[in-house]
Amino acid sequence: MTRRLLNGMEVVQMDEEWIEKAKKKHGMFKHGMVRILPHGYFYGGRAPYFIDKIHTFKFRPDDVIIMTFPKCGTTWMQEIVWNMIYNPNLDNPQAKTSIFLRSPDMSQDMQFDGEEVDNMEVSEFEALFRKIAPDKDPEEGMLLEILDKMEGRRVIKNHYPLCLMTPGLLDKTKVIYVIRNPKDALISYYHFARVMKLFRFSGTLEEFIDDCLKGEVVFMPFWPHVKEAWSQRHHPNMLFVFYEDMKADIMKELRSINTFIGTNLTEQQLENVAKFTSLSAMKSRGDPIDKRNYKTELMEGDTVYMRKGQVGDWKNVFSPELDAKVNKWIEENSKDTDITFNYGN
Numbered sequence: 001m002t003r004r005l006l007n008g009m010e011v012v013q014m015d016e017e018w019i020e021k022a023k024k025k026h027g028m029f030k031h032g033m034v035r036i037l038p039h040g041y042f043y044g045g046r047a048p049y050f051i052d053k054i055h056t057f058k059f060r061p062d063d064v065i066i067m068t069f070p071k072c073g074t075t076w077m078q079e080i081v082w083n084m085i086y087n088p089n090l091d092n093p094q095a096k097t098s099i100f101l102r103s104p105d106m107s108q109d110m111q112f113d114g115e116e117v118d119n120m121e122v123s124e125f126e127a128l129f130r131k132i133a134p135d136k137d138p139e140e141g142m143l144l145e146i147l148d149k150m151e152g153r154r155v156i157k158n159h160y161p162l163c164l165m166t167p168g169l170l171d172k173t174k175v176i177y178v179i180r181n182p183k184d185a186l187i188s189y190y191h192f193a194r195v196m197k198l199f200r201f202s203g204t205l206e207e208f209i210d211d212c213l214k215g216e217v218v219f220m221p222f223w224p225h226v227k228e229a230w231s232q233r234h235h236p237n238m239l240f241v242f243y244e245d246m247k248a249d250i251m252k253e254l255r256s257i258n259t260f261i262g263t264n265l266t267e268q269q270l271e272n273v274a275k276f277t278s279l280s281a282m283k284s285r286g287d288p289i290d291k292r293n294y295k296t297e298l299m300e301g302d303t304v305y306m307r308k309g310q311v312g313d314w315k316n317v318f319s320p321e322l323d324a325k326v327n328k329w330i331e332e333n334s335k336d337t338d339i340t341f342n343y344g345n
C-alpha cells in the first residue's frame, strides 16, 4: 500500500537488501529509511510522522526560520539571528548556553531514531522536554514540543525543504535560507558524517560523495532543496543568503538580516554580533552538542559544527577525477536554474 503524507506526497520505504548493504558504511535508523517522492528526499523512517506534524504546526508571524541544506552555515546563522534578537549588547548570559536549545531544530526529531544513538541519552533535550511536557511521550517529537511551548521570538533551525513544511509557510513567517557551494558543503558533510554517531560513516571521501550524488545520504538530494528556495527568493518573507557572501563581508550580510527581521540594531551592535559569532569566537565557546553523540575523535582544533570554515577548500581536497564527477553532477542539475555559486575560484 502506498503511504502518503498529509501534503499528498508519496513515501517509499527502502528495502531490507538495500539497508543491509548500506549499513556497512552508513548509520541507519531503527525505523529504516524512506524516500519522499517526487524529489526523493532521503530520511530516517520516522520522518513522515514528524513531517505530517509540521504540516499543521503553528508558526507565528515573528518566527525566524533558518532553513538550510546541512553544512551550509546553519549554526553560524542561528547564532547570528539569536544574538541579534537577544544579545546585541553582549550582556545576555544565555548566549553561552547551547545554541541547539536557544534555536531548536525542527528537523531533529527523526534523528533520535538513529540505531547508534541512544535517544534518551540526548540529555539536554530530554531534560527540557520532561520539564515542559511531563505527560507527553518523547516519541511524539521532543523538539516539536519544545518549539511549540517556546516563549518569545523563536529562531527555528530546519533542514527540511520548503515543500515539506506547512503550506503557505512564507505567507506566515520569515525564512532565512542559507546556501553554500556544493563542493565545500559535501566535504563539510563528509567530516561531519565521519565523527557523528548518527552517521558513523566509515568510507572514503570519494565513497561518501558517490552516495550523496546518488541521493543515498540523509537529507539528500541537494538540488531540489536549493532550487525550490531560489524560486522563492523574491518573496518578501524570504532572505536568500550565500555562505560565501557572509565570509566575504559579514557586516553587509548583517545589515540586510537586520532589515529583514526588523531588529533595528546600530552599527555598533552589529559589530558586536559579528565579533561574537566569528568562527574563532564560536569555536572558543565549544560545540553546541552533547559529546555522547560523537563517534570518533575530532581533528585537532576542530569541533563538530565549527571546523575550517573556508571557501574553496575543495581545491586542496578533490582529486581531478572526483572534481570531474562533481562538475558533471553540478552541470546536469544546473540546466534548469540560474543560480550560480562562488567556488572560490
Ligand code: A3P
Pocket (backbone or CB within 6 Å): 068, 069, 070, 071, 072, 073, 074, 075, 076, 184, 187, 188, 189, 191, 277, 278, 279, 280, 282, 305, 306, 307, 308, 309, 310
Ligand atoms: P566546514 O566543515 O567547511 O569548516 P552547519 O552549521 O550548517 O552544519 O555548517 C557547518 C559549516 O559551517 C562548517 O564548515 C563550519 O566550520 C562552518 N561554520 C560554522 N560556524 C562558522 C562561523 N562562525 N564562520 C564561518 N564558518 C562557520
